[in-house]
Amino acid sequence: MSEHLLEVKDLKVSFHTYAGEVQAVRGVTFHVDKGECMAIVGESGSGKTVTSKAVLGLIATPPGEVKKESQILFEGKNILDFTDKEWRDYRGKEAAMIFQDPMTSLNPTMKVGKQIMESIMLHNKVSKKEAREQAIELLRKVNIPNPEDRLNQYPYEFSGGMRQRVVIAIALACNPKLMIADEPTTALDVTIQAQIMKLLKEIQTKNDTAVVMITHDLGVVAGMADYITVMYAGCIVEQGTVDEIFKDPQHPYTDALLKAVPNLENENKSELQIIPGTPPDLISPPKGCGFATRCKYCMGICREKAPEYTDSSDTHKAACWLLHPMAKEVYGFENIKEVFENEK
Amino acid sequence: MQNKNELNIEMFERLGVDEQQSENIVRPSMSYWQDAIRRLKQNKVAMISLFFLIFMVIMCIVGPYIYPHPYDFQNIEITNQPPTKEHIFGLDDLGRDIFARIWMGGRVSLAIGVVGAVISLVVGTIYGGISGYCGGRVDDIMMRILEILVGIPYMIVVIIVSVYLGQGLHSLMIALCLTSWTGLARLVRGQVLELKQSEYIMAAQALGTPTMKIITKHLIPNTLSVIIINTTFSIPGFIFSEAFLSFLGLGIKPPLTSWGAMAALGQQQMTYYPHELIFPAIAISITILAFNLLGDGLRDAFDPKLRQ
Amino acid sequence: MVKYIAKKIGYMIVTLWIILTVTFFLMNTMPGDPTQSSMKVLPEAVVENLKARWGLDKPVTEQYVIYLKNLLRGEMGESYKTPGLTANQVIEERFPASLRLGLQAVVVSLIIGLILGILAAFNRGKWLDFLTIFIAILGVSIPSFVFAALLQKYAAGGFFPIVGWAAEGSSLIEIFRGTALPTLAASIGGIATYSRFMRSSVLDVLSNDYILLAKAKGLSKFQIVTRHVLRNAITPIISIVAPQIAGIVTGSFVIERIFSVPGLGRYYVESVSGRDYPLIMATTIFFSAIFIVCMVAMDILYAVVDPRIRKSIIDGK
Numbered sequence: 001m002s003e004h005l006l007e008v009k010d011l012k013v014s015f016h017t018y019a020g021e022v023q024a025v026r027g028v029t030f031h032v033d034k035g036e037c038m039a040i041v042g043e044s045g046s047g048k049t050v051t052s053k054a055v056l057g058l059i060a061t062p063p064g065e066v067k068k069e070s071q072i073l074f075e076g077k078n079i080l081d082f083t084d085k086e087w088r089d090y091r092g093k094e095a096a097m098i099f100q101d102p103m104t105s106l107n108p109t110m111k112v113g114k115q116i117m118e119s120i121m122l123h124n125k126v127s128k129k130e131a132r133e134q135a136i137e138l139l140r141k142v143n144i145p146n147p148e149d150r151l152n153q154y155p156y157e158f159s160g161g162m163r164q165r166v167v168i169a170i171a172l173a174c175n176p177k178l179m180i181a182d183e184p185t186t187a188l189d190v191t192i193q194a195q196i197m198k199l200l201k202e203i204q205t206k207n208d209t210a211v212v213m214i215t216h217d218l219g220v221v222a223g224m225a226d227y228i229t230v231m232y233a234g235c236i237v238e239q240g241t242v243d244e245i246f247k248d249p250q251h252p253y254t255d256a257l258l259k260a261v262p263n264l265e266n267e268n269k270s271e272l273q274i275i276p277g278t279p280p281d282l283i284s285p286p287k288g289c290g291f292a293t294r295c296k297y298c299m300g301i302c303r304e305k306a307p308e309y310t311d312s313s314d315t316h317k318a319a320c321w322l323l324h325p326m327a328k329e330v331y332g333f334e335n336i337k338e339v340f341e342n343e344k
Numbered sequence: 345m346q347n348k349n350e351l352n353i354e355m356f357e358r359l360g361v362d363e364q365q366s367e368n369i370v371r372p373s374m375s376y377w378q379d380a381i382r383r384l385k386q387n388k389v390a391m392i393s394l395f396f397l398i399f400m401v402i403m404c405i406v407g408p409y410i411y412p413h414p415y416d417f418q419n420i421e422i423t424n425q426p427p428t429k430e431h432i433f434g435l436d437d438l439g440r441d442i443f444a445r446i447w448m449g450g451r452v453s454l455a456i457g458v459v460g461a462v463i464s465l466v467v468g469t470i471y472g473g474i475s476g477y478c479g480g481r482v483d484d485i486m487m488r489i490l491e492i493l494v495g496i497p498y499m500i501v502v503i504i505v506s507v508y509l510g511q512g513l514h515s516l517m518i519a520l521c522l523t524s525w526t527g528l529a530r531l532v533r534g535q536v537l538e539l540k541q542s543e544y545i546m547a548a549q550a551l552g553t554p555t556m557k558i559i560t561k562h563l564i565p566n567t568l569s570v571i572i573i574n575t576t577f578s579i580p581g582f583i584f585s586e587a588f589l590s591f592l593g594l595g596i597k598p599p600l601t602s603w604g605a606m607a608a609l610g611q612q613q614m615t616y617y618p619h620e621l622i623f624p625a626i627a628i629s630i631t632i633l634a635f636n637l638l639g640d641g642l643r644d645a646f647d648p649k650l651r652q
Numbered sequence: 653m654v655k656y657i658a659k660k661i662g663y664m665i666v667t668l669w670i671i672l673t674v675t676f677f678l679m680n681t682m683p684g685d686p687t688q689s690s691m692k693v694l695p696e697a698v699v700e701n702l703k704a705r706w707g708l709d710k711p712v713t714e715q716y717v718i719y720l721k722n723l724l725r726g727e728m729g730e731s732y733k734t735p736g737l738t739a740n741q742v743i744e745e746r747f748p749a750s751l752r753l754g755l756q757a758v759v760v761s762l763i764i765g766l767i768l769g770i771l772a773a774f775n776r777g778k779w780l781d782f783l784t785i786f787i788a789i790l791g792v793s794i795p796s797f798v799f800a801a802l803l804q805k806y807a808a809g810g811f812f813p814i815v816g817w818a819a820e821g822s823s824l825i826e827i828f829r830g831t832a833l834p835t836l837a838a839s840i841g842g843i844a845t846y847s848r849f850m851r852s853s854v855l856d857v858l859s860n861d862y863i864l865l866a867k868a869k870g871l872s873k874f875q876i877v878t879r880h881v882l883r884n885a886i887t888p889i890i891s892i893v894a895p896q897i898a899g900i901v902t903g904s905f906v907i908e909r910i911f912s913v914p915g916l917g918r919y920y921v922e923s924v925s926g927r928d929y930p931l932i933m934a935t936t937i938f939f940s941a942i943f944i945v946c947m948v949a950m951d952i953l954y955a956v957v958d959p960r961i962r963k964s965i966i967d968g969k
Contacts (some may be wrong), residue, residue, distance in 0.1 A: 593921075
């Protein structure tokens with residue numbers, strides 16, 4: 001098998017707080033290839049942001065700690081072994097990040113142009129003038145009108161959507177091979193959300209950039225992602241292509257998430273379903289499945305033992321005891337879909 | 345790989361959602377004040393400071409009565425005596441017992457601190473409250489006056505006014521309080537303005553909550569913490585200012601004394617009799633330290649957001 | 653922006669005018685005529701003469717107008733106690749030492765305080781952080797006159813003189829020798845305040861996403877600190893420098909006295925104790941003017957440095 005652009009293997013991240021060790025990410029494995037878009041979906045506290053920050057080495061240590069057995073391979077090299085110098089060359093040039101809140105992710109006292117040029121000049125040997133030209137070009141690329149004037153303005157003179165475009169321009173500055181977008185549209189209006197997503201999609205296809213998109217909204221990624229990873233309580237519960245996840249969910253959590261997305265095309269006009277309860281405390285994670293306490297289909301085994309992954313295709317896997325042959329024996333269903341549908 | 349033998353059919357029995365377990369993170373409910381007091385009690389440093397301050401206050405009140413040496417008795421034969429068993433803090437240049445004087449001086453210093461803080465609290469809260477509550481023109485005029493008052497250098501006002509009123513406890517107090525309330529007034533005004541616009545007050549009004557209840561349940565608890573914290577921090581300011589003035593000879597006049605006045609006398613004798621400076625200096629420093637630490641503790645307890 | 657500065661200067665003038673008016677009338681209603689305060693009873697003619705000389709024979713309002721006119725011409729009055737000695741002479745002679753002490757104290761406390769605060773924030777939870785917190789708490793809890801007295805007792809006497817000051821125009825070493833201890837004593841409060849404030853300001857800035865973004869760009873730690881952290885963390889400090897300057901002015905009254913610095917602060921206290929009203933008035937107004945100008949300058953500087961403040965001013969708050 002050929003080498004993946006980014007391969008995360010058994011990533012474990014903990015935070016040491018006064019209350020104890022919070023195991024925010026508990027063994028996450030996925031990979032992204034060139035030009036692909038992988039969406040990581042989950043609710044707040046599921047460890048998706050921590051995962052994305054780990055990929056850029058942005059976890060503050062202390063209080064954070066990336067466990068030794070974790071591996072993050074970028075073009076085959078484990079970035080967790082990087083020296084400071086290697087990190088600096090990797091960040092911004094090879095991989096870039098877009099943050100959630102454009103209101104706080106730009107330096108308020110530095111002109112926008114300077115913030116873009118800073119990145120260009122750091123990684124390329126160009127003069128200030130050339131960097132300026134490139135920055136203008138970048139702003140044009142992300143559809144900011146009058147880039148020549150905008151360059152000399154401060155972030156407060158931009159609207160939220162415009163700022164997020166600037167943040168994207170900064171991320172694009174050195175044509176990175178990998179772009180990580182941490183809820184890039186959460187803080188924006190719905191109409192702006194669509195524009196930003198469209199822009200990201202364009203960039204992805206035009207530059208053949210791999211994108212890791214972090215979101216809590218399955219609806220947002222439907223048109224953008226190639227693969228979806230669903231995270232819950234620091235673990236991956238299900239992973240597959242967009243079609244597999246949307247049409248053939250294998251895990252009750254994924255199913256519940258899908259039912260929580262409003263959908264106009266939904267013929268049976270079923271009510272939006274909520275997922276009752278709250279995620280488990282990650283200071284003392286449950287020994288069984290993390291979702292067990294909120295799961296309608298919870299079985300005795302779910303509280304006792306963490307489920308293993310069951311593959312249903314080359315690209316599709318899920319961790320749930322319902323997929324175990326014994327569960328099928330007990331309840332007598334062929335396909336997990338039957339279980340989810342019978343419940344209505 | 346999982347061991348098949350460990351799994352048996354019974355384990356796959358369906359349980360469904362466990363309401364209790366999925367909601368078990370609910371904590372016992374506690375009012376804001378209970379929670380704040382609980383946090384304060386947990387803060388050892390703040391509690392030690394509080395007990396120390398209570399001790400100081402009690403000693404200043406009863407100290408002069410139970411200690412055998414009067415604070416103004418001049419034992420001219422043994423002036424400048426270092427600490428002995430009889431006079432545990434020693435004697436000053438006029439042969440007066442320093443231990444006794446610490447408590448008498450403490451009365452003045454602490455009284456000025458507390459009374460000053462209370463006066464600024466009352467004036468500042470009323471001024472800021474009216475300004476914020478009325479808004480509009482009244483607010484505009486009151487804030488302009490405040491802006492001018494803030495621009496006046498504090499210590500100079502205090503000196504000029506105490507020159508005018510003559511030296512003494514009362515005039516000192518008036519001078520110290522003349523512009524000291526401006527900070528709190530601004531703070532209270534800001535709080536009231538913010539609360540007036542806050543959505544939860546609007547929500548309370550929309551729900552038909554009586555005005556009195558809004559004031560007692562929302563306005564007072566939300567501004568009171570700010571006021572308490574600010575007042576605690578302002579007490580050391582008054583003690584400091586008094587000490588400065590007395591040190592310069594512009595404050596309290598003999599036979600009354602204060603820690604600042606004692607330090608001023610001690611400073612002149614420092615080369616040969618350092619104990620005369622050290623004891624009053626320690627008294628001021630530890631008291632102010634205790635007020636600051638208590639203030640930090642109160643701030644942490646009332647407003648965990650501010651914790652750094 | 654121009655409007656904002658004009659408004660600030662307007663306030664400044666009003667404040668100054670109020671201070672000088674209040675001071676004038678307070679001093680004028682003070683019991684005791686300067687002509688009577690001397691030990692011996694002066695002959696009638698001499699009293700009349702003195703009164704005419706100081707303008708005391710005219711009604712108070714007229715005196716006030718004359719005083720204002722003189723002030724505008726830059727004449728600040730003449731001593732009652734030492735005939736012929738004008739306030740201008742006193743300020744000219746005494747102010748340089750106070751100014752040097754004040755400036756040195758501000759600079760020293762800013763440099764040490766900011767560096768300590770930054771180091772503490774970057775070493776949060778380590779010994780340097782605890783040391784800074786310790787210094788900050790001690791610094792705000794111990795009065796500067798105690799520090800000054802301790803410095804005088806334990807640091808002075810060898811290389812550093814116990815009292816005194818460096819004359820203007822002496823060599824650098826002499827200036828250092830003469831001014832180091834008073835400056836240090838006057839700086840302690842500032843060091844404590846700045847280091848504490850800077851520490852929390854840096855921590856505040858570090859928690860922002862733009863620092864993470866800067867790191868994600870691939871900037872080195874040094875570049876992040878110099879380009880992104882410092883400017884944003886120092887800006888709020890400007891707002892506390894102005895009150896701190898006031899603290900140094902008042903602190904200098906005490907420190908000038910302990911170290912016998914020939915400064916205006918000490919002279920002010922002496923003229924207050926000696927009830928030399930024209931000099932009290934002159935120095936009060938002079939100190940107030942400096943204080944107020946500093947405050948306004950800091951307000952304007954704040955607006956210039958922080959584009960957000962500038963915006964809120966232009967938008968008309």
